[in-house]
Amino acid sequence: MRFSRYLIRRILQLLPVILVVIVLNFVLLHLAPGDAALRLAGEDPNPAVLEAIRERYGLDLPLHQQLWIYLGRVARGDLGESLMARRSVIGIIGDRAGATILLAVTSLFLGSTLGIFLGTLLSARAGSRIDISSSVTAVVGYSIPVFWLGIMLILFFSIRLQWFPVSGMFTILGPRTGIPRLLDVGHHLILPVLTLMVASTAQYLRLARTSVLQVLNEDFIMTLKAVGFSRRAVLVKYALRNAALPIVSMLGLQLGIVLTGAVLTETVFSWPGLGRLVYEGIMNRDTPVIMGAFIIMSIAVALASLLTDLVYAALDPRVKY
Amino acid sequence: MGRWLGILFLISVLAVAGCGPQAAVPPPEEEVILTYAVQNDAETMSPNTHGQRGGGYVVFANLYSALMTLDWGITVGTTHYGDLAETWDVDPTGQLYTFNLYQNAVWHDGEPVTSADVKYTYERMIDRNYPFSTFLADVKEISTPDDHTVVIELTEPNVAFLPMMAQAANWYGKIMPKHVWGDGEWDEGPGMENPIGSGPFKFAEWEKGSYVVLEAFDDYFRGRADVDKVIVRTMPEATIVQSEFRAGNIEWLPNQFSPAFGEIDEYRADPDVEVVETGSHYNYDVWINVAHEPLNDPRVRHAIAYAINADEINQLAFSNVWIPCRYAGLPLSQFTNKNVEFPAFDPDRAEELFEEAGLPRGAGGWRFDLELIEPGFSTTTAMAEILVEQFKAVGINARWIPTDHTIYGEYLDQKNYQMTIYYTRYGPDPDAYREHFATGGPRVSNNYSNPQLDELAAAARVTTDLDERIRLYGEIQEIIVQDAPIVSIFNEVKVTLVETGWTGFAEQESGFNQSLGWSCVYNVKPPNR
Amino acid sequence: MQKLHNEWKERQQRFQKFWRSFTHDRTTRISLVIIAIVTLLAVTAPWLPIPDPMAFTQNQYSPPGTPGHLLGTDNFARDMLSRVIWGGRVGLTVAVVSAGISITIGILIGSLAGFFGGWIDDVLSRVIDIFLMIPAFFLALLIVALFGPSILLIMVVIGVTTWPRPARIMRSQVLTLKSRTYVQAARTAGASSSQLLAFHIIPNGIPPVITNATLLMGSAIIVEAGLSFLGLGDPSVVSWGRMISAGQSHLRLAPWMSIFPGIAMLLVVCAFNLIGDGLNYVINPHSRERKIDPGLENPLIKPNQIAKPNKENDSTQTPNSFFEISDLTMYYALQRNWVRAVDNVSLKMQKGSSLGLVGESGCGKTSIGLSLIRVLPANARIFDGNVFLDGKEILNVPDREFQRVRWNQMSMIFQSAMNALNPVAPVGKQLIDAYQLHRPRASKKEGRLRVEELFDLVNIPQSRMRSYPHELSGGMRQRVMIALALLLEPDLIIADEPTTALDVLIQDQILYELDLLKEKMNLSLVLITHDASVVAESCDRTAVMYAGQIVEEGPSMVLFEDGRHPYTRGLLGSLPSLTGPKHELVTIPGESFTPVGEVLGCRFTARCPLATDLCRHVDPPEIMVTDDHWSRCHYALEDIIESAWAGGR
């Protein structure tokens, strides 16, 4: 009971986020120069063409009226229709979200797993040469611009070694269904995931390393050692579980970072994802698409942070809803 | 969630294990597939309702037919020609156009293409003020004497009517099937995703954000295309498109993806690549806002012309591939008056003129401030980067204001920039001079106005006598060079890379006047055919 | 004036101390040097003998090493070296301005929220949360795309989209600082809210925000590069991001066009991040690991060492006591020195007896316990000694063998029971796990039964087995620890401050119970404590420890009544004596001594009221007072000892 009340409260807290996103975008898009109508009217339009377009897309209404109409729609769960594609924004986002989720979740999953694994290993050798050099390497890992890394990986693995396809998400006219399809997508997925996961691996590595070290410095670890648990058992069975707390709490934050990386990675690898959609939407001043995508992304980040908190609470008995 | 993660994990593990490559099923051997890239995904499969950005035009060109069409290049002889129209005719008044449609043209669903479709399409465009209506502005009436004849009557004679509408057909103005759309709106309903056209290729598949697949249409009225499948891939990053081209996964690299000019020599030396250079009816010029102080002084505009070193720009930005051009027209056009030229590079003369115009060097050595904008093409950004420095050399405190496509459009619309690098389109008909320079013309963004020029342009539009037109446009060019509302710098050269052996692309000789528009690949043939 | 001067001096010292520990790390030093060089080049760029970064020279695409163009030229024949240097100017500006904007907003909003609390905090915290949910990069992308990419706008946008994190950090800083005594004091002294914020709270709360700022600086440079890659870089300035993305299209012809600015950017971003790490280490010293510097030599091998040479045949000597420590020597490595934490300590005990080990904190008493049970920190090393338990040597045996002694024969109760238990596991489970570790064949059920039995023994309701440590009271947790120590019915328990941090009533209760258990189970008990009263109550014998050495040992009664070492008299004499009149409770003046490296003379000299030149130069020997009482003081047998603290302490 207490839990469901908590959940409802958390979900209600999303409303102001959505409201702020909408108002912010509206104000920005209307303050800024550049007019979607000009873009929609094509080459050298007659004034009549422009006017017709403004009227057809409701761009001639005063700002507050447009905002009001839009809010009403969102309240009904409708994110409107793309100015360019003339399709529902939810449909458009739906078409693209899968690719981004696949990319983001895979790299987040692999990045965090690998990072935590390596970080834990290093914490056991804290202060050694390999530890210091790995830590510095990790800093390098998240200081590399994602797009540059992506292009370098393509040049080396796809062009030079020809191990992976250069770009895209699947072989066109390739397999459609079943295992071959999965393999095909998997094969295309490797380089983008690698590009995107370098940063999160590096961050998780550092985080895991410090949190494990911190836990290892805690008193109860001394108790465990005194009782006679082996280093390994202490590390794997106890320290890691306790170190998981700060690691888990980074997940929500990481999603935002991965989404950022996604727009760049998707651009480099011609990956048909959400990040690219937002970018194109911005370039087209396709207001409904931009706002829809912002709303969805904010909700995703919020849900990730909710999930984080739930997992945290499950791991740490001290946390109460 | 757990299952999802499991699947993801499985995918990655399997993929990492390296079982991927064999996944691609090789297509049947006889099938000819042509793949090329666009920067942005198509937005819808319905043309005509609004301007597109990228992918759409390229797909529509193959999916739909227009009435008339036009190819690239003004290299002598490029002219509009019929797409659905097998023959056409203009009456002596210059107001009555008759088009005879191909008898055997059919829609992808098997229905015949009739004059009713053309009438339906054009009337709908005019009624809804769709973008193509700009080019139908003079249409008084459309009639259909029989199933395969369309008669269009204009309110006044307009020699540019056909070429302009043929050119615009590269963007929109595709003929729509009346029996499919009927009274329904063109931006709603099943046709958005499942288009029926009458072009050489029919729609097969659209994986949004990734690619569109088209298949050769067996009953195409000109005969089935040689290419069996066309794949239009969405690829935002030019560097990667070039990589795919080098990897042999893409056969055609149109102008917007062409590599840095500096690399062209390397490609020229590559036997697997054909470097195609195509002339164009676009000049790249500096447009000067004549309403802006001190640019309203013609001496200042001339001084600016003296300050521009086209050769340096050509060397640095275009590896000398482009053609410096000081005419107020295209180097190869018969309408170009080669007796008048914009001033050649002479910085000393530029400084003299500035002094004369009362613009001495002031604080910091600057004469005045100048903001330069450009539309954000790789070519114009390169020009801007160099021009700013050349202007600084003669004491203009020039600053490059970055814009994107949309903001740029707004600047042009508001006519409130100071100076821009932009193209001047001297075709497909020299009536373009009116569009670009006559008072209130659709492409006059710099507030330029000269009544004498207006008269000449109006006269040239209604005469069909070629020599008279050449004379009139020659005079117009004298005025332009005199007033210098623009300063010509280059005639653009489009650089296209094609995998050796492929022929029939719009940029190639072999596609010349028969490729059915800039983006249609109907005439494209694979090697050895 | 003087006060101001002192304050200034103190500040200076504080800064020096900070700077020393900050620059202790090599990577931090290198990073600082990188940033310094880049800053220097960036600032002096206009006066350096390099070409104008915008000037077109003669040759396009000159490779690196071309005369006059160390790093080559770009597609416009501009000098790459000059462009990379000028790019640093833009890069640093972007970094500093963006981070500056971000933390300024963050500090302002964070401190307002934290300081005023109430509805202001509610509103501001909600705002912070909301902006944390909006993907910052996309917002930056949107704004820059909409309003045109000028470098000024880019910097402002990066700053404006990243403020929530510093705001959140600042808020929690202010929340903790607000309740600190000096802030409260200033408030009582009449400081206004704005004065409090400006002079007391913000300056002290800023360090973690600064750490965050260095990380922001790095990411600002990356964000600018990302925007450039998407075509949203300011073309009118030379930035690394724009150079890299421009270089992408010339990769085949001139890879150096993107490589050099890439390297420069990578170096600077890494340097910022590493400096952030360095600052973080200084602020949270835990995160720096302790380890033994490999250059540190074994102190016992030095020629003029103080420690006695290894005694021959030690391990073959059969002790006559149940438990005996002899010559235990354990040092900590501290930077370039050894700290003599346990220096030649020898102790003996009979079965069923109890020994109190008292001393101030830091005297080494806990180190003895840790050495015995073998849980030493990474920078500790045992150099010498033997420990005999029930006739068996247990210090110099392999871990595997020791595992049989551990907990079976000897167990330990740790201080501060709150943290000594795993916070995220139920206490019962923790005990069962330990039981199963040593009794691998025992079923879970057997373990549970045993733990239930123990809970009964230490007076905890069995239902509490499912509780987590934070759900138990302090006394209850300490009982759990005792139960844990009794788990396998050991003969010897080392209890390290078992009652510290408990209130007096519970302290007594626990000690009493411990005493009962000891009698009941015939346990031997080593009680380590700083609290003499604890020893007085419950130990047969007492050993007093100072600066790594036992200074006096003997029956508790004797030591309390007639200690023969000035330190003992100071420490134990301060107690309400068992029999005699009450003394005042005053601690011994002066700071306790840390024996680093070689030590000459008596270690108590500095604080001893009786110290003489002899004390200063000659190490006092163990002087037998009676058969079972000795003291490490030159004057142990003299009457003067009794007057040690007569002058008042």
Ligand code: SF4
């Ligand atoms: S030896 Fe000297 S300094 Fe040391 S305790 Fe005895 S009197 Fe004091």
